[in-house]
Amino acid sequence: MSQKNSQKTDLPFDVTQAVVSEALEQYIKQSTTVDSEVLNQKAPESIAKQLKVEELFHKGFQNTNQIKDFVNTYLEHTNHLKNPRYMGHQVAVPHDLSGIPDWIHGTINNPSSLYEMGPAGATLEGFMINWMLQQLGWFKGNDLTDFSRIEPNGSGILTHGGSVANLTALSAARAFAAPEAWEEGSPDDLVVLGPSTSHYSIVRALSIMGMGKKSFVPVPVDENEVIITSALEESYSQIKKEKKRVMAVVANACATSTGLFDPLDEMADFCEKNKLWFHVDGAHGAVALLSPKHKHKVKGIERADSIIWDAHKMMKVPSLCTAVLFKEQKNMWNCFRQKGSYVFHENEVVGMDSMPFTVECTKSALGTKLFWSFALEGEKGIVDFVENSFEQAKELYTYLKSNKNFFCPYPPQSNILCFQYKPETIDDQQQLALRYALINSGAFYITSCVIQGKRYLRTVLMNPLSNQEDFKALVKSIEQHAATLEQK
Numbered sequence: 001m002s003q004k005n006s007q008k009t010d011l012p013f014d015v016t017q018a019v020v021s022e023a024l025e026q027y028i029k030q031s032t033t034v035d036s037e038v039l040n041q042k043a044p045e046s047i048a049k050q051l052k053v054e055e056l057f058h059k060g061f062q063n064t065n066q067i068k069d070f071v072n073t074y075l076e077h078t079n080h081l082k083n084p085r086y087m088g089h090q091v092a093v094p095h096d097l098s099g100i101p102d103w104i105h106g107t108i109n110n111p112s113s114l115y116e117m118g119p120a121g122a123t124l125e126g127f128m129i130n131w132m133l134q135q136l137g138w139f140k141g142n143d144l145t146d147f148s149r150i151e152p153n154g155s156g157i158l159t160h161g162g163s164v165a166n167l168t169a170l171s172a173a174r175a176f177a178a179p180e181a182w183e184e185g186s187p188d189d190l191v192v193l194g195p196s197t198s199h200y201s202i203v204r205a206l207s208i209m210g211m212g213k214k215s216f217v218p219v220p221v222d223e224n225e226v227i228i229t230s231a232l233e234e235s236y237s238q239i240k241k242e243k244k245r246v247m248a249v250v251a252n253a254c255a256t257s258t259g260l261f262d263p264l265d266e267m268a269d270f271c272e273k274n275k276l277w278f279h280v281d282g283a284h285g286a287v288a289l290l291s292p293k294h295k296h297k298v299k300g301i302e303r304a305d306s307i308i309w310d311a312h313k314m315m316k317v318p319s320l321c322t323a324v325l326f327k328e329q330k331n332m333w334n335c336f337r338q339k340g341s342y343v344f345h346e347n348e349v350v351g352m353d354s355m356p357f358t359v360e361c362t363k364s365a366l367g368t369k370l371f372w373s374f375a376l377e378g379e380k381g382i383v384d385f386v387e388n389s390f391e392q393a394k395e396l397y398t399y400l401k402s403n404k405n406f407f408c409p410y411p412p413q414s415n416i417l418c419f420q421y422k423p424e425t426i427d428d429q430q431q432l433a434l435r436y437a438l439i440n441s442g443a444f445y446i447t448s449c450v451i452q453g454k455r456y457l458r459t460v461l462m463n464p465l466s467n468q469e470d471f472k473a474l475v476k477s478i479e480q481h482a483a484t485l486e487q488k
């Protein structure tokens with residue numbers, strides 16, 4: 001068969017991919033050693049210059065050596081999540097071979113939202129959704145390759161990230177409470193109840209939906225920012241007095257800042273009693289479901305009407321990949337009441353389209369990435385990873401507790417841990433200064449958050465290589481930077 005070449009620049013496939021593959025292999029080797037820098041942030045002007053952005057943009061790559069230089073320079077200016085001293089944001093530290101599905105997708109570009117545009121990707125999405133539904137007891141088919149939409153099954157789709165997922169789930173909640181909203185706009189009397197510490201994407205979604213920030217009614221939280229369930233009743237009475245209707249009750253599983261879980265079972269009781277839609281934001285912590293050791297932390301999650309679950313946080317999937325899951329499949333079908341004549345012709349298609357149920361029209365092969373993560377390590381490998389991450393946070397907690405200069409406000413329930421150094425003498429701004437000192441040294445990457453008005457240092461332990469030695473080094477480094485700060 002003769003081959004046509006549709007490209008202008010004739011870069012050889014085999015040499016080019018070998019150059020990139022070699023650079024990535026080197027990157028992995030280097031960044032997994034603790035004496036390499038986690039992050040060395042340079043100004044964008046400097047990075048653009050080193051990457052020869054202007055020249056490459058105008059002239060394009062002329063040969064594979066230019067690609068090699070570009071990739072190596074690019075990799076140098078990255079946050080090295082694979083470094084054991086990366087303890088930062090809720091972003092997966094992927095398996096070394098996790099990039100392969102993105103590479104395949106980038107080569108073939110089969111969006112998985114329309115079955116006929118990517119049958120393999122759509123099949124893997126269907127399989128992974130069935131698996132997730134099964135974890136919740138919402139899959140009643142015979143096996144996970146049974147894609148028929150049988151009545152007792154729940155339903156779900158994969159989408160680009162937790163924020164879009166929350167928007168999708170809340171849209172479904174509105175379609176349930178006020179089906180007329182799709183045509184006529186949101187009624188004024190709808191509100192959403194949730195912990196005051198709900199992720200900002202909840203309020204953002206409500207504003208996007210035209211309901212305004214005012215439609216979110218924050219429920220009081222305790223000193224560690226976990227919802228006070230008894231306060232739900234009070235908030236609900238007030239809402240009813242104001243002649244408003246609750247469109248959904250939102251729970252954190254777990255909270256972004258602290259990693260603590262709201263009491264889902266109690267919240268489910270409240271929702272069941274009052275016949276309210278229960279939405280669990282399990283972006284980070286829904287994975288606790290997979291572990292016999294940690295499952296109790298999400299007890300009641302299966303009583304939710306909708307759940308979001310980020311695979312790019314705790315399932316080693318490179319960003320982005322989030323599931324939106326519904327206990328009742330009709331709620332997904334009713335979510336977006338819109339038809340595009342060129343895409344939606346459900347009776348004629350083979351397989352299944354997810355497009356009618358997503359904010360996105362075109363979407364990436366998300367199911368392939370998620371499936372690949374499991375295929376690389378096996379189902380048990382992912383569960384072990386979750387358990388190990390939770391254990392790492394416990395280890396760090398125990399170690400910090402043994403040092404009187406550190407204050408941890410609560411024992412961790414997940415792999416997120418917040419703490420302060422000498423809170424009696426080091427104020428909020430200095431706590432933050434400590435974070436920047438650590439980051440700027442290149443030795444560690446940690447984050448920070450505010451809990452009940454006080455600034456904390458925050459670690460999210462996602463790297464399987466982080467161990468006791470790294471925790472000791474972290475403490476030592478904080479002590480050293482604090483001593484310098486105190487001298488100033």
Ligand SMILES: Cc1ncc(COP(=O)(O)O)c(C=O)c1O
Pocket residue numbers: 090160161162163164166199201252253254255256281282283284310322
């Ligand atoms: C509880 C919670 N919900 C939603 C999100 C948003 O997810 P994403 O970053 O995938 O948009 C986050 C992100 O950290 C989160 O922690």
